[in-house]
Amino acid sequence: MIVRYQHPYAAFRQFDRTFNREFERLVRRGFGRAAAQPSLRADVYTEGPDAVITAAVPGIAPEDVTVTLEGRRLSVTAERREREAAEGDRYLVRGLTAGTFRREFTVPEGTEAAQVSAEVADGLLTVRVANAVKPAPQAQAIEVKGAQPVIEAETAEARDGDE
Known part of the structure; x- marks a missing residue:
């Protein structure tokens, strides 16, 4: 058995070339040579x-x-x-x-x-x-500051006191 590879877009390329050629021909025929500058x-x-x-x-x-x-x-x-x-x-x-x-x-x-x-x-x-x-602008580093996370958590002692 012979396996032949064909690029998946090969048909589209051929269609594009044929379409462009035909379009130019129709424009020339319909509007004259000067229309397709x-x-x-x-x-x-x-x-x-x-x-x-x-x-x-x-x-x-x-x-x-x-x-x-x-x-x-x-x-x-x-x-x-x-x-x-x-x-x-x-x-x-x-x-x-x-x-x-x-x-x-x-x-x-x-x-x-x-x-x-x-x-x-x-x-x-x-x-x-x-x-x-x-000239392309040079990248400039911007300092990133960190903040301490705020954690609101109940402690076991606080819970025991509420009861």
């Missing part, structure tokens, strides 16, 4: 006291990237333009999606625009928020 893929991490966002923007020029700060919301928008094909040229495969890509991040309260810098190099957008990471 693709999101920028990004990593968010810390370097010392700075928060750093690195987003993939392959084939997008620095002038087509916009970074704005409004309150606690940091918005990154990038636009990849359609390549203009010369007469007689045709695509064999289209894998680079043209359009506008957008992603929003929440920054700490009180972040100023002067703390934010952005740079595009080698297809990556790096946004640095200076001094965004506050």
